[in-house]
Amino acid sequence: MAEPKKNLFQKVWDAHRVSELASGQTQLLIGTHLIHEVTSPQAFAMLSELKLPVRFPKRTFATVDHIIPTDDQSRPLKDDLAEAMMSELEQNCREHDIQFFGPESGAQGIVHVIGPELGLTQPGMTIACGDSHTSTHGAFGAIAFGIGTSQVRDLLATQCLAISPLKVRRIEVTGELAPGVFAKDVILAIIRKLGVNGGVGYAYEYAGPVLDAMSMEERMTVCNMSIEGGARCGYVNPDAETIEYLRGRRYTPDNSEFETKAAAWLALASDDGASYDDVVEIDGSAIEPSITWGIHPGHNIGISESIPTPHDTPDEERAGVEEALEYMDFVAGASIAGTPIDVAFIGSCTNGRISDLREAAKVAATGHVKAGVRALVVPGSADVRKQAEAEGLDEVFRKAGFDWREPGCSMCLAMNPDKLRGREVCASSSNRNFKGRQGSPSGRTLLMSPAMVAAAAIAGEVVDIRKSH
Amino acid sequence: MSNTNDELIRIDxxxxxxxxxxxxDVDTDRIIPARFMKVVTFDDMGRHAFEDARKAAKGKHPLDDERFSDAAILVVGQNFGCGSSREHAPQALMRFGFKAFVGGSFAEIFAGNCTSLGLPCVTLGDSDLAKLMGTVELDPAGKIEIDIRTRRLTCRAGEMSVGIPDGVRHQLLEGDWDATRVLMAAGDRIEKTAAALPYSPTA
Incomplete structure (x- = not known):
């Protein structure tokens, strides 16, 4: 009898199933556990209260990203609270024999940037991290979950999660992206179409010609924001692009062993004729450069559209639109292009990789940051920073009036000193435009692609990259 | 709260x-702004629950309304707890005094974190949710009872049926919500599954 057709999610799930629990949930083994300083210290404390060891220290990897300053990383960190968190992580890693990629390792960076960079992220793995953007690793055909701190404890103690299987929705992006349209615009368009909670209960399989044509870094941008659409994880089937990215990385095998692996990785892709719980098609050719106008990532429009009016909004969304317009102090029906900005932020686990910096630098090379605008570029990792400097991108940014920083999460969530002040408006390549997200309780965030952020920094206002460049 | 070493705590x-x-779409940044997470324990989270929203409301936020000061059940809208996976959010609400959440729907990671802490998240349809919200606002002293076993909620507005996934309901009723103990029971099947994986993370 022929093997039943399976999608990648089902294949990976089955390979990691330890048992079925009495609750009906699955006890799922997590192959690789990534930890950072914000969501792990309490988990280690719980573990020590239970007098349990870390069960698989060699499957656990740590870095520091959320609280680390991007101007001066010398120790002790100037902020005592940040220093305490970093020391605690170092101590926990030493005590439990966990590999820590701190600044001295030369491999420090945002956890979702360094995992792939080091080759720790591979097709067919299950990965978890106490961070909702863990979905990023799905770009490689891994199933990657963001988890809470109690689950970090569960993982440290057992390397397992108690979890119910997800439904799988295949999202096919057809056609071809127009010039000036990037992976960021694709995921914003998907979230706009399916809603910020449309993905609850689902894993998203991103597919179609647009995804096929994307680089691994672009696929990471798409998978990264799965959670902003409510989906706990998202993935792309591995292909030749995936294999070439992984070749020669620190944690991938060499030579003939690599070729064997590569064949096995390709075989993990969803079978032709595999079934899905839902299939959605999106016309990629119709996607414009996109930008948020409100207080969640679903509040986004194409740059040529106008800001929605409550009057034309469906009943169930009207109160949310009104609340967003009031918070943003934007006029319903107005154009989003021309909105003045105070700050420009290029970086984050969504858009802090080398290809993002290259696109932004192309734009930065054409002008200078508008007087009165603060602009910063924060590479996603030490490796990205090094590569950018080797290509001279740091000079391009500096010359154009951008600050060139050390790697970290920075102003995406502002747990370090990089923050908005007061009612500032920030053009940001990050992932969340929630109220107060960027460190000022009344600060305002406009999400867009890194190239659009660079263009806004130069113009001092939101512009259409297709017209300005 | 932890269940693992002690007697099982069954929540019915x-x-x-x-x-x-x-x-x-009330996100976890709003429930607990990131700047309050710069600590290595959850001890102080309760003080900062909804801090920015409460400041902006200048004393008019429901969490600052004396009539609700003893509340154990937080009633919310759709997609509550979206965004960041920070367990600091349910920790903050639990330490503020909430023991359960009733809403239109919950974001998945938030709901999972609540389960890990033994805090039920149950859902209501639109019209029942509107009724419950109205009742609580009119009569803050009115008792609400959520029965996990029968999936019923009782309040002054009447009896309503609530949604809770079977697995979560089972975890709460059996005291399995603190998963470490349950997962440990698999013993060396964990090592066997790990050994059979087609990959190991060492270079």
Whole structure:
């Protein structure tokens, strides 16, 4: 009898199933556990209260990203609270024999940037991290979950999660992206179409010609924001692009062993004729450069559209639109292009990789940051920073009036000193435009692609990259 | 709260008065702004629950309304707890005094974190949710009872049926919500599954 057709999610799930629990949930083994300083210290404390060891220290990897300053990383960190968190992580890693990629390792960076960079992220793995953007690793055909701190404890103690299987929705992006349209615009368009909670209960399989044509870094941008659409994880089937990215990385095998692996990785892709719980098609050719106008990532429009009016909004969304317009102090029906900005932020686990910096630098090379605008570029990792400097991108940014920083999460969530002040408006390549997200309780965030952020920094206002460049 | 080493804590019902935070898509940055997470324990989280929203409301936020000060049940809208996976959010609400959440729907990671802490998240259809919100706002001293076993919620507005996934319901009723103990029971099947994986993370 022929093997039943399976999608990648089902294949990976089955390979990691330890048992079925009495609750009906699955006890799922997590192959690789990534930890950072914000969501792990309490988990280690719980573990020590239970007098349990870390069960698989060699499957656990740590870095520091959320609280680390991007101007001066010398120790002790100037902020005592940040220093305490970093020391605690170092101590926990030493005590439990966990590999820590701190600044001295030369491999420090945002956890979702360094995992792939080091080759720790591979097709067919299950990965978890106490961070909702863990979905990023799905770009490689891994199933990657963001988890809470109690689950970090569960993982440290057992390397397992108690979890119910997800439904799988295949999202096919057809056609071809127009010039000036990037992976960021694709995921914003998907979230706009399916809603910020449309993905609850689902894993998203991103597919179609647009995804096929994307680089691994672009696929990471798409998978990264799965959670902003409510989906706990998202993935792309591995292909030749995936294999070439992984070749020669620190944690991938060499030579003939690599070729064997590569064949096995390709075989993990969803079978032709595999079934899905839902299939959605999106016309990629119709996607414009996109930008948020409100207080969640679903509040986004194409740059040529106008800001929605409550009057034309469906009943169930009207109160949310009104609340967003009031918070943003934007006029319903107005154009989003021309909105003045105070700050420009290029970086984050969504858009802090080398290809993002290259696109932004192309734009930065054409002008200078508008007087009165603060602009910063924060590479996603030490490796990205090094590569950018080797290509001279740091000079391009500096010359154009951008600050060139050390790697970290920075102003995406502002747990370090990089923050908005007061009612500032920030053009940001990050992932969340929630109220107060960027460190000022009344600060305002406009999400867009890194190239659009660079263009806004130069113009001092939101512009259409297709017209300005 | 932890269940792992001690006697099982079975949660079959939650009783108390309610408090309503209206609005959909209330994200975890709003529940606990990131700057308060710069600590290595959850001890202080309760003080900062909804801090920025409360400041902006200048004392008019439901969490600052004396009539709701003893509330054990937080009533919310759609997609509550979206965004960041930070367990600091349910920790903050638990330490503020909430023992259960009733809403239109919950973001998945938030709901999972609540389960890990033994805090039920149950859902209501639109018209029942509107009724419950109205009742709580009119009569803050009115008791609400959520029965996990029968999936019923009782309040002054009447009896309603609530949604809770089978697996979560089982975890709460059996005291399996603190998963470490349950997962440990698999013993060396964990090592066997790990050994059979087609990959190992060492270079």
């Amino acid at each position: 019902s939650v009783e108390g008065t309610g408090c309503v935070v209206r609005g959909d």
